[in-house]
Amino acid sequence: SLRAKVRKVVQGEDNTQFFHMIANGKHRKKKIFQLEQDEGTIVGQDNLKLYITNYYKQLFGA
Incomplete structure (x- = not known):
């Protein structure tokens, strides 16, 4: 409460x-500390930023 x-x-x-x-x-x-993906676990802020940025670039285009 x-x-x-x-x-x-x-x-x-x-x-x-x-x-x-x-x-x-x-x-x-x-x-977010890590992401579990088919490719494996993504750990570390720089790696997460890169992965997420690339994911959305592929999704919506650069």
Whole structure:
């Protein structure tokens, strides 16, 4: 619930490490770390960007 989220943020003011763990955890959920494809697993931000860029170029054209 929203109230629980607010409480976590308020408690974070007193406990910086806890606050940053919560904040970083929310950020981490939005990040793609690897893709499982037929060709194998794609790992690393540069490799992922290249793969995704090429995928959409093939899909929509350069």
